[in-house]
Amino acid sequence: MNGARPEAALTLGPVLFHWNPERWRDFYFKIADEADIDSVYVGEVVCAKRLPSYEKYIAPVAERLSRAGKEVVLSSLALALSARESAAIAALAEDDASGYPIEINDMFAAARLKGRPHMVGPFVNCYNEGTLAFLARMGAVRVALPAELPAAAIAPLAGAGLAEIEIQAFGRMPLALSARCYHARSRGLSKDGCQYVCAEDPDGMDVETMDGTPFLAVNGIQTMSFRYANLLRELDPLRALGVTRFRLWPQGCDMVAVAALFRAVLNGTLDPEAASAQLADLVPEAEFANGYVHGRAGHAQVTETDGTPFPLSWS
Secondary structure, three states: OOOOOOOOEEEEOOOOOOOOHHHHHHHHHHHHHHOOOOEEEEOOOOOHHHHHHHHHHHHHHHHHHHHOOOEEEEEOOOOOOOHHHHHHHHHHHHOOOOOOOEEEOOHHHHHHHOOOOEEEOOOOOOOOHHHHHHHHHOOEEEEEOOOOOOHHHHHHHHHOOOOEEEEEEEEEEEEEEOOOOHHHHOOOOOOOOOOOHHHHOOOOEEEEOOOOOEEEEEEOOEEEEEEEEEOOOOHHHHHHHOOOEEEEOOOOOOHHHHHHHHHHHHHOOOOHHHHHHHHHHHOOOOOEEOOHHHOOOOOOOOOOOOOOOOOOOOO
């Protein structure tokens, strides 16, 4: 590893799936006790209907993570579809009592923060330096970029020095949100009467093309990638561009072991190729992708280049 490259931190994004409340709690307790992770995001991002099932555990989870020396960030809902949901976002953004920083996932929350320092999640589209500068003026100190950005777009954002830049490095990538719930419709149910069927697919429900090829995944109102992001090979080149944080999305696999692999590569104690082989053994059900950062189709897995880590300009 190049010693001149910036210090890199590992972050764990909020659980995007509808897990059993005790599983949700125990997952974070294990992360607190065993995972070598710097920052942990906690909160409901996808569907406000899920929050009451585990809301009582948020405070003890945050406290345990904090006692373990991890930065705790409270994540806000990404899509408010009712006055009640808007009010919940506003309450989170305006609450100074918790002492934890906030990650906003829509601009309504940013307005409610009134310029106070905060983080910006990948559900807020930040594609260029102008947007980054605007977010920084609004109080953003860290911005998690959307998964689809290529290195050519990441480089100027990371080099601008306006905020910490975070990249999604592992897990199914969030792609879109809808006012409708396809998960419920797939079971012949309405969104209001969904019976929480998304809990039946704790890593998302695979969606196939007409010829039976897995293509996407559905998680309630959210569309995700079928393939898991895996940027183990790209960690060092991205650090060279100025990226300082790498986000792991929680999945049903052993996330403590996943974090250990990413940490070892960041520390230079494990070769990215060896780590990738170990990751494949850890998550045998997953297919991996790194195409977006290389300027390719998002589902592509790029293993060889023309001698450069990835192109920094595209035609």
